[in-house]
Amino acid sequence: MADGRGKILITVSYQLNAKKLTMKNILLILSTSRTSQNAIEYAVSLAKKEKAKLVVLYIIETELTNEIFDKFTDIGFIGDKPSTQLAEAIMKEYRQRGYEEMGKVQIRAMEENVDFDAVTTLGDFIEKALEIIERYKVDTAIAIKRKRSAFLKYFSKSMVDELVERAPCKVEVFEE
Amino acid sequence: MKVEIDRRPIGIIIASKSFRPVFFLTIGLLFYYLINLPTPEGLTIQGQRALSLFAVCLVLWVTGMLPLAITSLMAIVAVPLLGILDNKETYALFGNEAVFFILGAFILSGAVMHSGLSGRIALTIMNRFGSTPKGLLISIFFLAAVLSFFMSEHAVAAMLFPIVLEIAKSLNLRPGISNYGKSLFIALAWGCIIGGVATFLGGARVPLAVGMLKEATGINIGFFEYSIVVFPTVLIMLLAGYLWLTRFFPQDIEDIHMAKAVFERKIKGLGKIGYAEYAVGVLMVLTVFLWLFFGRIIGIANIAIVAVVALFILKLVRWKDIEEYVNWGIILMYGGAITLGASLEKSGAATWLANTVIGTWANSPFLVIALLSLSTILLTEGMSNAAVIAVLLPVGIGIAGKFNIDPKIITYAIAIPAGLAFCFPMSTPANAIAVSSGYITTKDMTKAGILMMIIAWIVFIIVAKVYWPMVGVKF
Numbered sequence: 170m171a172d173g174r175g176k177i178l179i180t181v182s183y184q185l186n187a188k189k190l191t192m193k194n195i196l197l198i199l200s201t202s203r204t205s206q207n208a209i210e211y212a213v214s215l216a217k218k219e220k221a222k223l224v225v226l227y228i229i230e231t232e233l234t235n236e237i238f239d240k241f242t243d244i245g246f247i248g249d250k251p252s253t254q255l256a257e258a259i260m261k262e263y264r265q266r267g268y269e270e271m272g273k274v275q276i277r278a279m280e281e282n283v284d285f286d287a288v289t290t291l292g293d294f295i296e297k298a299l300e301i302i303e304r305y306k307v308d309t310a311i312a313i314k315r316k317r318s319a320f321l322k323y324f325s326k327s328m329v330d331e332l333v334e335r336a337p338c339k340v341e342v343f344e345e
Numbered sequence: 346m347k348v349e350i351d352r353r354p355i356g357i358i359i360a361s362k363s364f365r366p367v368f369f370l371t372i373g374l375l376f377y378y379l380i381n382l383p384t385p386e387g388l389t390i391q392g393q394r395a396l397s398l399f400a401v402c403l404v405l406w407v408t409g410m411l412p413l414a415i416t417s418l419m420a421i422v423a424v425p426l427l428g429i430l431d432n433k434e435t436y437a438l439f440g441n442e443a444v445f446f447i448l449g450a451f452i453l454s455g456a457v458m459h460s461g462l463s464g465r466i467a468l469t470i471m472n473r474f475g476s477t478p479k480g481l482l483i484s485i486f487f488l489a490a491v492l493s494f495f496m497s498e499h500a501v502a503a504m505l506f507p508i509v510l511e512i513a514k515s516l517n518l519r520p521g522i523s524n525y526g527k528s529l530f531i532a533l534a535w536g537c538i539i540g541g542v543a544t545f546l547g548g549a550r551v552p553l554a555v556g557m558l559k560e561a562t563g564i565n566i567g568f569f570e571y572s573i574v575v576f577p578t579v580l581i582m583l584l585a586g587y588l589w590l591t592r593f594f595p596q597d598i599e600d601i602h603m604a605k606a607v608f609e610r611k612i613k614g615l616g617k618i619g620y621a622e623y624a625v626g627v628l629m630v631l632t633v634f635l636w637l638f639f640g641r642i643i644g645i646a647n648i649a650i651v652a653v654v655a656l657f658i659l660k661l662v663r664w665k666d667i668e669e670y671v672n673w674g675i676i677l678m679y680g681g682a683i684t685l686g687a688s689l690e691k692s693g694a695a696t697w698l699a700n701t702v703i704g705t706w707a708n709s710p711f712l713v714i715a716l717l718s719l720s721t722i723l724l725t726e727g728m729s730n731a732a733v734i735a736v737l738l739p740v741g742i743g744i745a746g747k748f749n750i751d752p753k754i755i756t757y758a759i760a761i762p763a764g765l766a767f768c769f770p771m772s773t774p775a776n777a778i779a780v781s782s783g784y785i786t787t788k789d790m791t792k793a794g795i796l797m798m799i800i801a802w803i804v805f806i807i808v809a810k811v812y813w814p815m816v817g818v819k820f
Contacts, residue, residue, distance in 0.1 A: 237774075237781050242672050243412045244729045245499030245774040246549070248455060250669035258507040259781055266520070266783070 192284065193221035196307040197274065198298050200228040201263045203313040203329075204270055208343040212311045213277045221308070222284040225274045226301045227267040229291045234259050264289070294328045295335065302336055310340045368410060376401050380427075387701070392694035394427040399689055399739070406732035413729055414674035417681020429688045438687050439680035442646040443556025447549050447679055448671075449649025453629060454496040454546070455670025456662045460625040463492060463504055465615055471508070472608035478525060478598050482532055483587065485509060489536025490543075490583055495633060498541030498548055498764075500670075502533060502775040506782070508611070509533050513784055515603040526784040528594040531793060534779040535586045535767060542764035543579045544572050545636070545645070549675070550730045552645075554760035556683050557738050561690035562752050568640040573816055575761055578808045582765070585800050593793045621661050628655055682735035689739040699743030710750045710820045714758045715806055717741055721762040722802050726772045733763045754820050758809070765801040768794035 197212035216223035234256040241252040271287045278285040286305070290297050302310055314329040333340045360367060379397035384390055398420060405416040421439060425432045457463050470488050475481035485505070492501040509529055518526035541547030545555070545568050555566045632652040636645050656662050689695040717737070725733045741755040766772030768791050770780040776794075780787055813819070 233781055237777055240774045240777050241499055241503060243409075243414070243674070244731075245497065245503075246414075246451070246672040246675035246678065247497060247500045247503060248668070248670040248672050251458065251500055251503040255503045255506055255778065258510060262510055262514075262782070265514075 193219050193308045194224055194305045195219065195221045196224045196226060196298075196302060196305065196310040198226050198228065198301075198310060198312045198332075199267075199270055199274075200294055200313075201230045201233065201266070203294075203315065205313045205343050205345045207345070208311055208313050209274050209277060211341075211343070213274070213281050213283055215309070215311070216278070216283045217281045219309075222286060223274075223278055224286040224288065224301065224305050224307065225271060226298065227271055227287070227289045228294050228297045229260065229263045229267055229289065230294055231260075231291055232293075234263075260291075295332050298332050299335060302338055307338050310336055310338055312340055312342050314342050314344045316344055365410070368408075372401055372404060375404070385697070385701070388697045389693055391427075391429045391692040392689075392697055395424075395429045395685075395688045395692040395694040396698065398423050398427060398429070399685060399694070399736075402685060403736050406736060407728045409728070412674065413732055414677040414681070417678045417685070417735075420681045420685040421677075424684055424688045429692055430684075435684055435688075438560060438684045441556045441560060441680065441683050442644065443552040443559070443683065444676055444679045445646040446545070446552050446649050447675055449646065449653050450546050450549065450552075451497065451671045451675060452653045452656070452667050453632060453649065454500055455667050456625050456656050457496060457629055458500060458504060458670055459662055459666045460621045461615060462622040462626050463496065463501075464508075465612075465618065465622065467492070467505060467508060468608055468612050468615070471512075472605065472612060475601070475604060475608070478596050478601050479591075481512070481601055481604060482525075482528055482591070482596075485529060486532035486536040486587055486590070487583065489533050490540030490579075493537050493540030493547040494543045495546055495629065497546070498537040499774045501540075502537045502778050505533055505537075506778050508607075510782060511607050511611075512604045513782070515607045516598060516601060517603075518598070518784065520783040521786060523597060523784065524594040525596055525598040527789055528590050528596070530779040530782050530785045531590055531594070531790065532587075534773075534775040534790075535590065535797065536583075537775040538765060538767060538773060539579055539582045539586055542575060542761050544568070544575075546633075548730055548764045550734050550763055551760050553679050553682055553731055554734045554738055554756050554763075556679065557686040557734070558742065558752055558756045560683055560687040561695070561739070561742050564752055565641075566753055566756060568636040568645055569638065571757075572637070574757055574813065574818055577812050578761060578805055581804045581808070582801060585804065586797060589793070589797060589800070593796075624659055624661055625656070628652060628659070628661070678731060682731065685735065686739040686742075690742060695739045695743035696746055697743075698740055699747050710748050710754075711810070713744055713748050713750065714754065714809060714820065717744070717755065718758045718762045718805055718809075719802055721759050722765055722798060722805075725763050725766045726768045726798065730763045730766065730773060734759055737763075750820050751818075754813075754818060757813075757818070762802065762805055765798070765805075767797040767801070 195212060195216045197208065212223060237259060238252050238256045241247050241255060267289050271289065275285055275287065288301055312329045312332055314327055329342055333342065376397055379400055380394060384393050402416055402420050405411050406413060421435060424430050425435045467488055471481065471484050474484040489501055489505055513526050513529055520526065545551045551571060559565050632648060635643065635648045640648065721733055721737055737759050741759050742752050745752040745755040770777040770787055776790060779785055780790060
């Protein structure tokens with residue numbers, strides 16, 4: 170299955186003021202299953218307040234498509250070709266949704282005169298977030314955590330919790 | 346906005362980090378414990394070993410910690426190693442007629458998909474009947490069902506999903522919000538699920554049940570015979586499903602002309618119907634005709650394999666094409682499940698289990714069927730349909746002996762409800778794909794699916810009580 174794991178798909182950038190070399194970087198992390206209008210508004214307003222550049226990372230999580238692929242092959246016993254075509258159709262849809270989400274953030278950033286960089290990538294949520302934090306020397310990252318039951322919280326740690334632990338910068342978490 | 350520290354007890358943190366080895370160690374210990382228990386009265390050593398192996402396979406099939414086919418493969422190896430059956434008998438079971446029927450059916454289904462015939466039929470029907478929101482919904486629902494009469498329901502879901510997704514996008518339906526979007530994807534999933542129980546071909550689980558029945562008792566169920574028994578349930582479920590779907594997700598769209606544009610563009614892209622599509626279509630119709638009316642005389646596996654050979658004689662497919670559409674794991678899964686079922690029966694374990702443990706909670710044939718079908722419908726929501734049959738049928742056949750019920754009836758009572766999983770994405774691939782679209786959430790699916798599950802069970806029971814005796818299935 171060609172899932173293109175770990176491949177950087179697109180990087181969009183515009184800078185209102187290229188002279189600001191010591192500018193702070195704020196990272197907003199969105200993903201297939203983690204988007205939030207409140208987090209977008211907060212990230213834009215924080216970047217404006219701190220006169221920082223807003224880097225928006227959209228991670229297309231391959232975990233779900235891999236799960237679908239496995240389900241169709243392991244339980245449905247259908248061949249690689251239909252399973253792969255199915256996974257590709259889902260990936261295409263997620264990619265488009267990612268671009269739409271990035272478009273929303275870009276419009277808000279432009280309205281508020283905030284410097285903006287956008288990165289869309291495929292792969293593991295934590296690894297990709299850490300990679301971009303490192304690459305942009307991010308000062309503050311903003312992540313969105315899905316609400317989970319107390320039972321699940323007790324027995325498994327969320328990916329955002331793990332990111333908070335491993336990130337070399339401050340991570341602010343929105344629970345939605 | 347806070348940093349959360351993992352405050353769970355250290356034991357739980359370590360267990361969550363080392364879950365997999367701990368799980369398999371526990372399974373090993375469970376097996377060791379069961380096999381070393383004093384052999385209960387009335388059970389043979391071979392029976393005890395078969396039951397211990399069955400318990401391990403049950404846990405692995407339910408949890409999905411190993412692929413289904415690998416669990417089955419393990420069962421095939423363990424049966425002779427534990428001395429339950431000898432090597433020759435074990436591997437002979439692997440060559441069961443049901444295994445070759447399914448293999449042939451999957452290859453034929455792959456050829457239909459590869460030729461593009463199934464896609465053309467789907468688009469033509471949607472284009473013809475999908476001019477209104479209601480018409481489009483009905484055409485997706487019934488098309489998914491009818492295609493699942495002839496092909497694997499999972500293959501139908503995989504084939505129709507990109508088309509339904511494109512329809513939803515062309516109509517600007519908002520994922521997770523649009524009721525119509527939700528109903529389109531549920532219609533796809535439920536259509537495949539309901540249609541998948543109608544014949545031997547849909548879910549492919551029915552031939553497994555029939556194969557297990559034949560190995561355990563020597564009794565066979567024909568393609569036509571099964572379809573006659575199940576058809577009213579399918580028709581009522583389709584009607585009930587459509588009514589419930591439109592009631593649960595009231596239509597919130599009036600104009601669907603953009604969807605028509607999608608169909609027309611796609612149909613244009615397919616070009617004119619070619620030789621391969623015609624020939625595969627004719628071959629498929631002929632094969633289904635032979636299965637229905639000559640299956641008992643010629644043998645359904647023989648018909649399937651002859652049809653496969655014909656595909657290659659007519660140069661309709663290449664081996665490479667077939668390899669892309671067929672998952673050979675199905676042979677291992679079915680072979681293993683049949684072997685395990687037969688080992689439970691032949692060692693006397695199934696009868697012992699039915700007599701001492703399970704047979705005590707029912708006291709009439711009707712109650713047995715009601716409870717077995719209820720257990721099946723509940724279990725199938727949480728595990729693979731085929732695994733439910735592999736787990737419940739050997740016990741069911743044992744119960745049939747205790748209550749003097751025709752084992753065929755028990756097979757129907759397990760094989761039909763085993764396909765009707767409506768509630769969760771984990772229940773069946775068609776549900777998983779519907780949720781993965783993002784148009785419907787797991788919560789929506791569960792809420793709508795619970796009532797469908799209840800309806801399915803009630804419909805099944807009523808049909809069994811009222812209709813089955815009319816076609817000679819009495820209990």
